Amino acid sequence: MSTSEKTFLPNALTTNPSISRRTFISTATGTLVAAAGLAACGGSASSNDLNSTSGTITIWDRSGDLFQVFDATKESFNKKYPNIKVKHVAVDVDAKLPSTLATGVNVPDGAFYEDNNLPVLAAKYYDITDWIKPYTKDIVPFKLRVNTYNGRIVGIPWDLDPGLLYYREDMLQQAGVDPQSIETYDDLLTAAHNIQDKFGPKVKPIHLEQDPGLTQLWVEMFANQQGVSMVNEQGKLQLNSQPYLNIMNFLKRIRDENLGTRAVYYSPGDIAAIEADQVAFYPWAIWAVYGPELLFKKSKGKWRAMPLPAWTKGGTRAAVMGGSSFIIPKKAKNPHLAWLYYEHLVFSPEGYRAVYGPNKIYPGGLNTSMPSYLPALKEPLFKNPAGLGDQDLWQVATGTVNNIPGNFTYATWYNQAVTYFGTNVQRMLDGQMTPQQVLDKSTSDIQTKLIARS
Structure with a gap:
């Protein structure tokens, strides 16, 4: 690059x-x-x-x-x-x-x-x-x-662009967290608490995205993992549904339990927090390998990748982001x-x-x-990328491919929806909305301001 x-x-x-x-x-x-x-x-x-x-x-x-x-x-x-x-x-x-x-x-x-x-x-x-x-x-x-x-x-x-969970292998080892124990998103929260207990409250182990557009893309990765997208093949809105509520509840728990480093993906502030050993988990697309490879200095070689956690035990750990x-x-x-x-x-x-x-x-x-x-x-x-300690990233990523849900549709108004959905998720992270309010408000806005006017 x-x-x-x-x-x-x-x-x-x-x-x-x-x-x-x-x-x-x-x-x-x-x-x-x-x-x-x-x-x-x-x-x-x-x-x-x-x-x-x-x-x-x-x-x-x-x-x-x-x-x-x-x-x-x-x-x-x-x-x-x-x-x-x-x-x-x-x-x-x-x-x-x-x-x-x-x-x-x-x-x-x-x-x-x-x-x-x-x-x-x-x-x-x-x-x-x-x-x-x-x-x-x-x-x-x-x-x-x-x-x-x-x-x-x-x-x-x-x-x-398979979704993966990037993690700091050294921090998990010091906190006694076995990566293999992180099978679900609940397990991820538990692991984050264990890391915070080990390293102190300044460490907020999970990346929490701050840009509205990237937030929407990120949420769609979590949605794809559950077999849904903002609209179905017929164009009907699916935001106000249990899969999206699962995602909102998860993000709100990261915020409420003080487990998230909220920053724009690989912005100067995000990189500074990563290099200060304040971030241990980065659930993102495969393209986040660019950070350990070319952006990070102090933590280069200390990162590893694994499949995303599942939403329910035994559920799929695969998704696409972008x-x-x-x-x-x-x-x-x-x-x-x-x-x-x-x-x-x-x-x-x-x-x-x-x-x-x-x-x-x-x-x-x-x-x-x-x-x-x-x-x-x-x-x-x-x-094998040196930024991941020469881990076999190819094997990790290809191991998820057969389980990626294929039921996904982009709406014609997808980019315009950032003004409503992506922004409302950020308002929730600001403490201004509840998870259900995000889905209710976003559904109403998209239906009246995008779908009805198209």
């Missing part, structure tokens, strides 16, 4: 529109694009196309380290398709793509896009259902679901050529090894996300 990106926060859901998850972790710069002309074939491109396809595709991606990683994949792609030129352009995708698709002027052949943004422009994406059909059985169900609209697949699933995909606009000039590139990038060993394996940009490989294509998970693609 470039030094210019280290001060930013992840996800386009934050209250600051210039802050995005991918800007921060550089973890998914979708590059290459488009797809179309194969519709008559009813499937993905075959080997017969190798010498008969030619043209130029324009692929939009964000600038940064991953732009260079994806750019380097063109060499292996052109060994297969020597007559397809990839014009790789660095743009602010979030800012430029919506207006470009709306006007239909200078539309790229493909672009990277955050999963939470996908539904807003879904009607303007190329239907790739037939092309991707040979691969669908091997794509993580969660990722296939968020790229499906009106029963058709309109996006190419790329990265998978993610991104690739889209091919309907008005792309060469959609079928862009599909060939994405097919190479996402579904071929040469493609996903080039992205996730050791390279000039990431000598140890890209470890802040994982492929969502199951065959790519059969071999470790990145090295």
Whole structure:
């Protein structure tokens, strides 16, 4: 990751529109694009196309380290398709793509896009259902679901961001806490109390997110773990439900029992608290490994990762937090050529090894996300991170994949809901609302101000 990106926060859901998850972790710069002309074939491109396809595709991606990683994949792609030129352009995708698709002027052949943004422009994406059909059985169900609209697949699933519990192994050892004893979120609270008893009240062991946008993303990880999302597949609100009440009660207990270090993810204050040994647990996406790897100094190598605790004993310990995909606009000039590139990038060993394996940009490989294509998970693609004491992060993360609930839907108004839901969760953490009031108020606001007006 470039030094210019280290001060930013992840996800386009934050209250600051210039802050995005991918800007921060550089973890998914979708590059290459488009797809179309194969519709008559009813499937993905075959080997017969190798010498008969030619043209130029324009692929939009964000600038940064991953732009260079994806750019380097063109060499292996052109060994297969020597007559397809990839014009790789660095743009602010979030800012430029919506207006470009709306006007239909200078539309790229493909672009990277955050999963939470996908539904807003879904009607303007190329239907790739037939092309991707040979691969669908091997794509993580969660990722296939968020790229499906009106029963058709309109996006190419790329990265998978499993939720994990990062913890300070040395602090747990000194407090006599066995990580294996943390099977549920109740167990996590008990472990946090034990650590606080050992190290004193200044230690508030569990990270408690303070940014409204990241809070909403975080809560959705906990919701996905319980098999729900803010809306169901029919678009009906599900906020006022037991799974979300479980989450609110858990967060409020962290606050009320003085167990939470409340800070914005990897902000200066958050890092300072971590380096002062005040934080021992960080339930977050895999991309939080960036902290132990590149941000933390004093505690580097002392962190470890494990599956999330379960909401009920024996329940699933797997979930997703964030993610991104690739889209091919309907008005792309060469959609079928862009599909060939994405097919190479996402579904071929040469493609996903080039992205996730050791390279000039990431000598140890890209470890802040994982492929969502199951065959790519059969071999470790990145090295054990030194920030986790050379722990086998690949094994820990892939061990959760088969248990990730696939029943998840992003609403078209997801980002706008931060003003209501994400903000109300913060009000609860300020002591201004109860868990039930958060759900009641957020449901009412979203229903009247977002759904009814859409």
